[in-house]
Amino acid sequence: MKSKKYFYLFLAPAGVFILTFLIYPLFRTIYYSFTSWKNFSPKQSFAGLSNYNRLIHDPVILVSFRNTFIMMAGVFLFQVGVSLLLAILVSKTKKMFKFLRTVYFIPILISATAIGLMFRLIYGYEYGLLNLIFQWFGGEKQVWINEKTSIFLVTIPIMWQYVGFYFVIFLTGMSKIPGEISESAKLDGISSFQEAIYITIPMIRDVIVSVVILVISGCFKVFDMVYVITGGGPMNSSELLSTYMYSAAFRNYNGGYASAIAIVMVAFGVLLSAITRRILEPKETY
Template sequence: MKAKRQRTALLFLLPAVVLLLCFMIYPLGKTIYYSFTAWYNFSAVQTFIGLENYKDLIRDPVVKTALRNTAILMAGVLLFQIGFALILAILVDGVRHCFKFFRTIYFFPIVISATAIGLMFTLIYKYEYGLLNYFITLFGGEKQVWINEKTSIYLALIPVVWQYVGFYFVIFLTGISNISSDIYESAMLDGIRPVQKAVYITVPMLRSVLTSSIVLVVSGCFKVFDIIFMVTNGGPLDSSQLLSTYMYQKAFARGNGGYASSIAIVMIVLGVAVTSVLRKMLQGGEEDA
């Protein structure tokens, strides 16, 4: 009977295992192999060159720029995406009327395609007919070139943050709703103020939710592509490149599949390493608390 249940379980697991092997394990293995080869224009010929792609990657100044931009992106999403979402959730939780309206409005950007959001912000930043320059000229000012080498990554960060604030807002709002009302009532009887209530009760009670959200946003930074691609395409002069956009350009615009594969492997390794270290640090903090 036990063997029969095991065979049945394996039968139901088989489709998932096949899909995992075909669409995850096999492509990952091929990517690792391609990263050790000279492979151009997706030809049938790959020449094994060992670690040359990785050596070139270490010397590549664009990779250094991409890593710096990824660090800026991480800092931005942690500070603004998580910060704004938490503040909005605390504020909306105290609203008695139009609760569902605010929840819908703040969550709305997440249902919009990232490509559409990128296109929208591209039109906002345009020099000739952009929305920002329209308002500047409307009030008598001069048009500005918004996307340049110094500002590109920061301006591309704005739509990335804006899109997912609503997602984490809903997560935090759900976490706040699970906090026992008895705790708040006892604190109110002691004369606690709203700011103290948020700092000393709400935020500490959301610690596990905050931990999961921080891990999600940090790991998500390595997957950001579409908005950056639409707003800046990694420019100008590679100033807003991320590893994802640089990998795409190397593979499809410059036809260097081997080098692009090495960038992909570095992305995976960095993503797993940073996420693991961050999770261990945060969970360690929880245990100490």
């Protein structure tokens, strides 16, 4: 009985933190999504489903959803694929192991805002690095960020920044694989490619599932880098759910509508994570 008391005692701070900064704000946001709340007034009036009805008919929401899923597809293919490939290659490298692990992780240590500013300068028209390179080779300046390219250009730095993060997760998972398995495979004449496909990847399946869930949830939280590079433009072409929610709240001062967008983001994030886990997790057999 005493051990349980200490157990609850140590859990209490975490419980208070979760209730204060997660559960309570979530329920307040749900409440605000059913209200008409303009200019952050201290008073809100009940508006029923009007915010959600507006959300369904809002063309920018459709653009935001499309952009979010485009970014999710690119991030999934690049971050998961490249980080897994790098982890497999580095796990077989005895020399420079620590150096490579540090180099790949460096982008995580840089602020997303700083990275966004760097890529904004790279894409710039007047003094951007890309146009400077084009001019060196006799080309003409290009407007890189436009309605057709903006979402793809803002996805590039997002994909690049988090490769090192998932690389370290995969590398940690691979370090748990017993060395005897690899040695036995080599004695049987299996190639490195076959070992990666038939041994390494199946044995870190749980790690892969966790990474995929992190990628999906992370895509709904991307904001600062897109906001710095394009601000959701031009003409809302790179708008994400997160940036559009910010615009609704702090540009249009419509807290009720912004809350509705936030709830939709949370709902879709949880739904996609649950579906992904259901599909990818290995079935238990008894």
